[in-house]
Amino acid sequence: MSKFPETFLWGGAVAANQCEGAYCEDGKGLSVQDVLPHGIRGKRTEEPTEENMKLVGIDFYHRYKEDVRLFAEMGFKVFRISIAWSRIFPRGDENEPNEAGLAFYDDLFDECHKYGIEPLVTISHYETPLYLAEHYNGWTNRKLIGFYENYVRTIFERYKGKVKYWLTFNEINSILHAPFMSGGINTPKEELTEQELYQAAHHELVASALATKIGHEIMPDAKIGCMILSMPTYPLTPSPDDMIQVMEDEHKNYFFGDVHARGVYPGYMKRYFREHEIEIHFESEDEEILKNTVDFISFSYYMSTCATADETKKKQGEGNLLGGVPNPMLKASDWGWQIDPKGLRYVLNMFWDRYQKPLFIVENGLGAADVLIEDENGNKTVEDDYRIQYLHDHLEQVAEAIQDGVDVMGYTSWGCIDVVSASTAELRKRYGYIYVDRNDDGTGTLERYKKKSFYWYKKVIESNGEAL
Ligand code: BG6
Numbered sequence: 001m002s003k004f005p006e007t008f009l010w011g012g013a014v015a016a017n018q019c020e021g022a023y024c025e026d027g028k029g030l031s032v033q034d035v036l037p038h039g040i041r042g043k044r045t046e047e048p049t050e051e052n053m054k055l056v057g058i059d060f061y062h063r064y065k066e067d068v069r070l071f072a073e074m075g076f077k078v079f080r081i082s083i084a085w086s087r088i089f090p091r092g093d094e095n096e097p098n099e100a101g102l103a104f105y106d107d108l109f110d111e112c113h114k115y116g117i118e119p120l121v122t123i124s125h126y127e128t129p130l131y132l133a134e135h136y137n138g139w140t141n142r143k144l145i146g147f148y149e150n151y152v153r154t155i156f157e158r159y160k161g162k163v164k165y166w167l168t169f170n171e172i173n174s175i176l177h178a179p180f181m182s183g184g185i186n187t188p189k190e191e192l193t194e195q196e197l198y199q200a201a202h203h204e205l206v207a208s209a210l211a212t213k214i215g216h217e218i219m220p221d222a223k224i225g226c227m228i229l230s231m232p233t234y235p236l237t238p239s240p241d242d243m244i245q246v247m248e249d250e251h252k253n254y255f256f257g258d259v260h261a262r263g264v265y266p267g268y269m270k271r272y273f274r275e276h277e278i279e280i281h282f283e284s285e286d287e288e289i290l291k292n293t294v295d296f297i298s299f300s301y302y303m304s305t306c307a308t309a310d311e312t313k314k315k316q317g318e319g320n321l322l323g324g325v326p327n328p329m330l331k332a333s334d335w336g337w338q339i340d341p342k343g344l345r346y347v348l349n350m351f352w353d354r355y356q357k358p359l360f361i362v363e364n365g366l367g368a369a370d371v372l373i374e375d376e377n378g379n380k381t382v383e384d385d386y387r388i389q390y391l392h393d394h395l396e397q398v399a400e401a402i403q404d405g406v407d408v409m410g411y412t413s414w415g416c417i418d419v420v421s422a423s424t425a426e427l428r429k430r431y432g433y434i435y436v437d438r439n440d441d442g443t444g445t446l447e448r449y450k451k452k453s454f455y456w457y458k459k460v461i462e463s464n465g466e467a468l
Contacts, residue, residue, distance in 0.1 A: 002466045017033040023048060031085065032130055053425055070434055081120075139175065144207065167227040208260065225295060242308050251269065306325040387431075
C-alpha cells in the first residue's frame with residue numbers, strides 16, 4: 001500500500017518570470033526581474049539588457065502547449081505557475097487590466113484542464129511591476145496593498161472557475177533578505193532600515209490576509225495558502241547559546257507563518273521590535289484583516305543550515321537566500337546548497353505541530369549543470385541519476401512524515417522543466433525533468449528533451465509514490 005494518500009497532488013512548479021520570456025509582448029509591463037540580469041547578488045540595470053536570460057526565458061509564453069502536454073505525459077495532477085502581475089497591470093497602479101495578459105492565462109489554465117491538471121497559482125512570485133518599485137518604492141508603501149487588492153480581485157473574478165489553489169506571495173519571508181527582488185523595494189539594501197523592511201513586510205502580510213478574505217468571498221471552494229522559504233536551522237554545537245541562536249534565527253521565518261496561520265503578531269516579534277526600536281504602523285482595520293488566516297501552509301525546501309552564537313564562526317553560507325553557517329555533516333550541490341533530505345521530514349513535522357493545517361511542498365529539487373547526450377537510439381537525453389537520487393531521498397522523507405501523521409496535500413518539485421535560476425539568473429543551473437536547449441550565451445534551439453528523471457517521475461506518479 002502506498003504511504004501517500006489517494007488525493008496526493010503530484011506535480012511540478014515554475015514561475016512566470018523564469019520561464020515565459022516575451023517580456024514586453026501583448027502589453028506586458030516591465031517587472032523587477034527584467035532589470036536583474038544577474039539574480040540576487042548582482043546589481044540591477046536601468047533598462048532590460050540582452051544578457052538577461054529571463055527576457056526570453058524558455059519561451060514558455062509561446063510553447064506552453066507543448067510543455068503542458070509533456071507534464072501530462074508524466075501524469076501531473078497539479079502544475080504550479082505564477083501570474084506575471086505586470087502582464088495584467090503593466091504599471092501596477094492602473095484601474096483597468098490588460099485583456100491580452102488575462103487571455104494568456106485563460107488559455108494556459110484551459111490547456112491544463114484539458115489533461116485534468118489543476119493549476120496552483122502564485123499571485124506574486126518575485127515579479128512586482130517595476131513601475132511600483134520605481135514610483136512607490138515597492139512594498140514599503142502602503143498604497144501597494146490597494147494595487148494588489150485590485151489585482152487579486154481581477155484575477156479571482158476572471159479565473160474563479162479555473163483555479164482552485166492559490167498562493168499569495170512566493171517565499172514571503174525573503175523580503176528581509178532580497179528586498180528589491182522580493183518586495184520591489186528600490187532603496188538599496190545597505191541603506192534600508194529594519195523599520196522600513198518590517199513595515200514593508202507588514203504591508204505584505206495585510207495584503208495576503210486581504211487576498212485570503214476576498215478569495216473566499218469570490219470563490220467559496222478555493223484553497224488559499226501562504227508560501228514560506230523554509231530552511232531548518234540546527235545548532236552548530238550543543239551549546240545552549242547556539243540553541244538560543246537557532247530559536248532567534250527561526251523566529252524571523254516563523255513570524256511569517258505564524259501571522260498567516262494564527263492571525264496575530266507573535267510575542268517574540270513584539271519583543272524584537274521593542275528592543276530594536278521598531279514601531280510597526282497598524283491602520284485601524286489591520287488587526288481585523290490579519291484574522292483571515294490561510295487554508296494551508298506551503299513552503300519551499302532545498303536545504304538546512306546551522307546557527308551559532310560564536311561571532312567568529314558566523315560567516316555566511318553561500319548561494320542561498322537566507323545564508324547561515326554550513327553544516328560540517330552534509331554534502332553540498334555544485335552551487336553550495338547543502339543536501340539534507342531528513343531536514344524535510346523535520347520541517348514537515350515542525351510546521352504540522354505548530355499550525356495543524358495541511359501542508360504543501362511547492363518547491364524542492366536539485367540545480368545541476370546537466371549534460372545533453374545522445375543515447376544508443378540517437379535520442380538526445382540527460383542521464384541525471386544524481387537528480388533522481390536527490391528527489392527519491394526527499395520523497396522518502398515525505399513518506400516518513402506522512403507516517404508521522406502529518407497532513408501533506410502534495411508535492412510540486414521545482415523547475416519541472418529547466419528555467420532560468422532566481423538567485424544567479426543562469427540557465428546552466430537546471431532542475432527539470434525536461435531539458436531545454438538554451439544556454440547562458442543566448443544560443444540554443446529551445447527544443448525540449450526528456451531526461452532520465454522524466455521517466456522516473458512518471459513511474460512515481462503512476463504508482464502514487466510506491467515506485468520511488
Ligand atoms: C526559490 C524560488 O527560492 O528557489 C524560485 O522561489 C527559485 O524562484 C528556486 O528558482 C531555486 O533557486 P535558484 O536560485 O536555484 O533558481
